Amino acid sequence: MSSIVPELKFPDERSKTLYFNESKKKCFDVMDMKRIIINEAHKDVFVLFNSHADRACEVVYKTVGPQKTHQSQRYVTLSLVNFEKFIKHVLNDGGKVLVYDHDWREVLEASIGNSEGLESRYGIDMTAGDQDEVQAVVMALKVEMDMKNGETWTIGCTFINQTLNVLGFSTFEDLPDFFNNLETILIQLGVKELIIPSNIANSISNTFKQVVENCHCLLSTSARGDFDYNDATSVSISSLVDDDMDTILKLENHPHAHLLKSTLQGLIKYLNLSTVSSSSYKKYDLVEYSLSQYMKMDQSTVTSLNLFSDDLMDDQNNMIAQSMTTSLYQLLNKTTTLQGSRVLKTWMKQPLVDKTSIDERLDIVEFFNNNPELRSNLRLNVLPKLTDIYKLFKKLSKFKVSRSQAIELTTSQLDPAMEEILKIYDYINVIPEILEFLNDAISEEDDDRDSKVKDLIFNKFVKPLTTIMNPLSKPVQIVDTYIDVEHFIKENEIKFVLSDDDSEIKKLQESIEATKQRLERIFEEVCDLMDPKTAKKIKMETEYNNIGYCMKIPRSDGDKLKVLTKIGYTELSIVKAGIYFQTREMTDLNKKLYQMKQTMKESQIDIVSEMLVVFKSYYPLLMKLQSIIGTMDVLLTFSYVSIEQATIPYTRPIINKMGCGGTEVHKARHPLLEVNEGVTSRVIPNNISFASNSSKLKILTGPNMGGKSTYLRTIATCQLFAQIGCFIPADENSQVVLVDGIFSRIGSGDCQYLGLSTFMVEMLQMSSILKSSTENSLVLVDELGRGTSTYDGFAIAAGILKKLKSINCECIFATHFHELSDIDESIENLKMLSHTKRGNVLNEDEDKKEITLLYKVGKGKAGESFGINVLEYIGFNEKIIGIAKRKLKELEEDNDTDLNTVKDNINVDTPGKKKIKLQLSKEQILNILKRWKAELQGKEITKEIAHDLLHDLVNEQ
Structure with missing residues (x-):
């Protein structure tokens, strides 16, 4: 329990003084929360x-x-349980842990990508947990500068995802001022730790570090020599990857093959993948990864859309997390298997951009929608039987492999090893049940469309599962041939099924069985010696305190044991539960049974070891099997979420290719608002339109709290759902045009560790968006420019708006600068509708406005933001509201004009003088310019002369 605080003890005062003196040297008070120092003071006591x-x-x-x-x-102690909890928190947060022993000698250093030391020393399983387990995707990276174009870097990287059994490589170009593509690949792959050579660690820019940090990724360094690739020192790729010569040849013949092999070398060294124990059975799928194969998202979008909840949030201590769905992942993650939750998280980071692939997913989801009985049987009755192959093999990897590739088991490891073998055996035996359900569902004849979808189900699931099951029949057959599975489940001990009557093992098994039967008869004989009432109270214990078979009688009936004096008995212990005892013969038989079991285990080691070798050889095939099951689980979940979980059923969107037509979504709803209790009634559906006959760029204005940000998030969510192959929270016949990226600037925040203000972060984000977005992107901007003065903010917003128009991307630009609505007639104006009612003479406050927010999007522009009305709505201090109203009135009276006329105004800004603004007609301006030309008589015009001329003009008006 977290409340247990272990005590820090010392043998004497001198030891205590030495301990704390040394701690001062190692643990001076720094605010480095990324490198945590922990002392293992005693066994199970950490400081x-x-x-x-x-x-x-x-x-x-x-x-x-x-x-x-x-x-x-200051210091605090942790038990082993709390040490594990804290370790996982730190590593999940992108930190490192440095552990010292009692004498302050370094024991180990661990990170999210390299935690084997923690697992071997303390037994901490970093994959333990429920759906949100630790998934450590580790990447090694190197850069090369383009000599022809010094502004562009070529980046080569290799990465490994242990839970998905993937080893990948990629190259891409990037601009060192932005690293947009680096950010994209870190997000898409979910990289937890990035390894770079130590020689470039000091030369990389703050921008690089910021991008890595923003993606919640740990930046680590490895020795330069670890990245030095040559044929003599390299590990053969074929020893790590499955037999895929096409992909291996792609890597070998890649234009940047040396760069990629260098990063592969660094990754292998850092993770120690070349060791025999880690590579003896693992074969990874080698893949070439391309940034263009998935939709791009920046980290700002991932955060603002609430794609994933905070991994560090403690649900047990957070009432909001308990009662509400706080992220889109949480909303969709109703998967049945752990592999399904992994696949879902990957899909959400890697939305598709290929129409055919998306339509295939939607077809399968629709098939499961139309077959509720199939969906229910698979989700509730079949898939829950499946454990996790990756975790099972993590446990199997603890059983060491000798140089001859044989498993070296001890007698104590025999039963645990057999348990894991049987779990894999059970996993394989569930697949025929899945195939039976699928085959039944696709066997009936229907119309052409149904026939095509059933062909898809066959090709995606039935055929590959059947193909995989053929070779997997061998390990199943081995278990059925040698092991009595039912006996193991019932008795938790191995019993071989042997046909050879002269086998030593069979004779031993028969002797063990005969001994157990004699022990059972002894129990019956003891009961016969007792009176019937007492006999009913006596219980047989088969495994008591490592003694074996014994009996238990209530303490109140202890005097009844005297009748056993003739056959002899021994009291083992007297506890609250009763008196444990054995007869003399039972004691002898227990000793004999223990010796036979030990002999049996020694004779079983070779057979079980061989079985382990066989099962480990099927690891790649089993991981492929689990991958197919994970995909099926996610698509079943999409169907469940769309039909059963949703308050209003989601509908299938019509997918249009990139650049073809415009998105038209009818009555879209934000799914997080809709699903949370108490909020459903306030969810107002809105249309989303980027029709080809309308402007792709739209300005959205409206009151504070009117729903602008929610509308932006709804647009992005519907786009995301469509491109991962899920139905969307909207009405039927909604059309979604594919985009190559979603980029958003919603919300605000600073970056203290780099000394960046909120405004600077906002500008950096927008600069990155303008560099990354194309005419096929979706850009969502919310209240840009609010971090500086009104005029600066307006000018910046106007400039960015102009740039976005030139990009010609789908864009909603939400703003409180209502005057932006007038700067370009070709830009469509949208507004959040509201109903206002002004006070009258009967009111205490004639200027008081009552505002009703409708949360509905309409055409046109809003006239004001109603900020003060929002203060009244939430019950803000009345005195402050009164002061705000008076000040607002003063400012409105003082300003001759406002930003509404900027585009038509002549503006002169003279230092120390008030800005002058005039709205003039074209004819007036021409007359003034002619008069000025005559008055200047060839003089060079300055700000002061221009100001004086304008001042005279003001006086004339």
């Missing part, structure tokens, strides 16, 4: 100091109460 102790208190204990102070150092 953190100063700022790291503060963090441990926050994460584990939720209070600083357990924290203590010694010699001006």
Whole structure:
């Protein structure tokens, strides 16, 4: 339990002084939350100091109460359970852990991508947990500068995803001022740790570090020599990957093959993939990864859309997390298998851009919609039987492999190894049941469309599952041939099925069985010696305290044991539950049974070891099997979410190719608002239109709290759902045009560790969006320019709006600069509708406006933002509201004109003088210019002369 605080003990005061003196050298009070120092003071007692102790208190204990102070150092102790909890928190947050022993010698350093030390020393399983397990995608990266164009870098990288069994490589060009493509690949792959050579660590820019940090990725370095590739030192690719010569040849003949092999070398060294124990059975799928094969999203979009909830949120201590659905992943993740949740997370980071592939997913979802019985049987009755292949093989990897590729088992490992073998055996045996359900569903004849969809189901699931099951019949046959599965499940012990009557193992098994039967008869004989009432109270225990078979009688009936004096008995223990005892013969038989079991286990080791070798050889095939099951699970889940979970059923969108037509979504709803209890009634559907006959760029204005940000998120969510192959929360016949990227600037935040203000972060984000977006992108901008003065903000917003128009992308530009609505007639204006009612003489406040927010999008522009009305709506302090109203009135009276006339105005800004603005006709301007030309008589015009001329003009008006 998290409340247990272990005590830090020392044999004497001198030891305590030496310990804390050394801790000061190692743990001086720094605010480095990415490199946590932990001391293993005693067995199961871990100590953190100063700022790291503060963090441990926050994460584990939720209070600083357990924290203590010694010699001006704050410290806190953790038990092994809490140590594991804190470790996972730190590594998930992109940190590293450095562990020292009691004498402050370094024990290990661990990161999210390299946690084997934690697993071997403390038994911490980084994959343990429910749906949101740790998925450590690790990438190694190197850069080359384009000598012809120094502004462009060529980046080569290799990455590994252990849970999906993928080893991939990619190259791409990037601009060192932005690293947009680096950000894209880190997001799409979900990279947790990025490895770079140590020689370039000091030369990389702050922008590079910022991009990596924003993607919640740990930046680590490895020795330069680890990336030095040559044929003599390289690990053969074929020893790591499945037999895929086409992809291997692609890598070998790649234009940047040396760069890629260098990063592969660095990745292998860092993760120690070349060791025999880790590569003996693992064969990865080698893939070439291209950024263009999926839709791009920046980290700002991932955050603003609430794509994933905070991985560090403690659901047990957060009432909001308990009662509400806080992310789109949480909304969709109703998968049945752990592999399904992994696939879903990957799909959400990698939306498709190919219409055919998306339509295939939608076809399958629709098929499951139309077959509710099939969906229910698979989701509720079949898939829950499947465990996780990756985790099973993680456990199997603990059984060491000798140089001869044989498994070296001990007798204590025999039963655990057999357990994992049988779990894999059970997994394989569920597949025929899945195939039976699918075959039944596609066997009936229907119309042509149904026939095409059933062919798709056959090709996507039935055929590949059948193909995989053929070779997997061998390990199943081995288990059926040698192991009595039912006996193992019932008794938790191995019993071989042997046809050879003269086999030593069979004779031993028969002796064991005969001994057990004699022990059972002894129990019956003891009961016969007792009176019937007492006999009913006696219980047989088959495994008591490593003693074996014994009996238990209630303490109140202990005196009844005297009748056993003739046959002899021994009291083993007297506890609250009763008196445990054995007869003399039972004691002898237990010893004999133990010796026979040990002999049996020794004779079983070779057979079980051979079975382990066989099962490990099928790891790649089993991972392919699990991948197919994961895909099926996600598509079943999309059907469930769309039909059963949704308050109003989601509908299938019509997918149009990129650049063909315009998106038209009818009555779109934000799914997170809709699903949360108490909010459904306030969800107002809105249309989304980027029709080809209308402007692709739209300005959205409206009151504060009127729903602008929600509308933007609804647009992006519908686009995302469509491109991952899910139905969308909208009416039927909605059309979605594919986009190559979603880029958004919604919300605000600073970046303190780089000294960046909110405004600077906003500008950097917009600069990145303008570089990344194309005419096929979707761009969503919310309240740009609010971090600076009104005039600066308006000018910046207007300039960016002009640039977005030139890009010609689909864009909604939400703003409180209502005057932007007038700067270009070709830009369509939208507004959040509201109903306002002004006070009258009967009101206490004639200027008071009552506003009713309708959360509905209409055409046109809004006249004001009703900020003060929002203060009234939420019950803000009346005195402050009164001051705000008076000040607003003063400002409105003082300003001769406002930004509404900027586009038609002549503006002169003279230092120290008030800005002058006039609205003039074309004829007036021409007359003034002719008069000025005569008055200047060839003089060079300056700001001062121009200001004086305008001042005279003002006085004339």
